[in-house]
Amino acid sequence: MRADGSTRLRGLLRDPWVLGAAVVVLTIALLYGFLAHPIFNPDDYVRWADHFGRWWETADQQPVMRTPGYPLFLSLCFDLGLGNAPVIVLQSLALAATCVVTAGLTASVAGLRAGRLAAWVFAAYLPLLTYAGTAMTEVLATSLILLAVVATMRVRAQPARALRWGAVASLAGALATIIHPNVAMYFGVLAIALVWLSGSVRRAIRMAGVIVACTALIFGPWVVRNLAATGKPMPFGDNSTYPLALGVHLPWDKTSGRYGSHDRSDNFFGGLRPDGFTTAKARTTKPLHVLREDLFHHTGEFVESRVLMTYNMWSYPATPRIQSGTAEVVGYGFVRSVHLLMIVGGWIGLVLLRRTLFGRLGLALSGVTLVVHLVYWANPRYIIPIAPYLLAGTGVTLSAAWDVARGRAATWQRDARAGALARGSGAVGKPATTATAEHATGKPAPVEG
Secondary structure, eight states: OOTTSOOOHHHHTTOHHHHHHHHHHHHHHHHHHHHSOOOOOOSTHHHHHTTGGGTTSOTTTSOOSSOSHHHHHHHHHHTTTSTTHHHHHHHHHHHHHHHHHHHHHHHHHHOHHHHHHHHHHHHHOHHHHGGGGSSOSHHHHHHHHHHHHHHHHHHHHOGGGHHHHHHHHHHHHHHHHHHOGGGHHHHHHHHHHHHHTTOSHHHHHHHHHHHHHHHHHHHHHHHHHHHHHHSSOOTTGGGSSHHHHHHHHTTEETTTTEEOOSSOOTTTTTTOOTTOOOHHHHHHOOHHHHHHHHHHHSHHHHHHHHHHHHHHHHHSOOOHHHHTTOOOSSOHHHHHHHHHHHHHHHHHHHHHTTTSHHHHHHHHHHHHHHHHTTTSOOOGGGGGGGHHHHHHHHHHHHHHHHHHHHHHHHHHHHHHHHHHHHHHTTOTTSOHHHHHHHHHHSSOOOOOO
């Protein structure tokens, strides 16, 4: 490890604790994917992947709702003729690698013990591991954004190669976004960081050019296809305003006067809401107009619903089975306990790391998640992409707690030994501090008066 925030993964791969955690991550992800039968999303992604060879055709024949990154990945896996198996295996390997990188970043700024703890908390965090076994975008997006964070940190560590690392960060961020559009906000944060870290106006302009070029390389074919098919660029598909519409509508059912759950209100998906708000209407809703109306004409309901929505998003973990309404294989109490440890310990640890670049990036990514989802659809699985930074923070918090506990224990044991020594030598009437000083120095303490 080096003090500049960069990592030497070669050393970590020889560390038995980190390597052991990565093996556990891989094993759990594979077993869960093949034996627990999580919900393998049958629509949208899979349907498009089955016909991805015709992706350029018009929107009437091919969907525009989803961005093409994940369907392309599924299509390549399906072309192997092994069904869902390659998807589960590759996503499980991505998670194991993400575990090692998370440990490396943590160890580089807080020591090897914190890195090892982060790796093992990662291995226990089922809400992340279980997504390897289903056709959902979280695993690849999480791994790619973490790669972008590593590359961003290398910009500071190796200024002479700043543009190369900026290109790596930009390509990884753009790929993550075209796979899982919700992480566009993280790519935006990292793009700002890349420009800021450039060091001069000239270098910042060059870095901005690299970011734009790499983003255009990834999104260009998709945008051109949409322009040809629909006359609109739609870089995030026609699904971009849908979660925002859900976010401003769902927490509070104005007609029934009742709150819904974290990601749906009463009878929404059944088309039975008394106010007529259905999935079809949600796609045509102008969410900013609704947001203004809620904010100025339903202020109390708006504030109350934001508090409820935020609490549910951050306190209730969602695995694919839970997300689909199916009971989880492992007890939900264990899943939620580890989740709450990650949330509380993660934020504390990132605050402790606030003077490091990694800590600041982790706080920025977590903070933008908190702010955006005050309005955006607050589905608990939307915090999965920032899990590595919260897990790293948890490792730092546990390591710091261990240091505090050991320090207190050592102080207590030292004072106890000093007290016993003082009693044995007849220094019964001396203050504990005096006896301790004599024991520590081996010299008599000065006599007052």
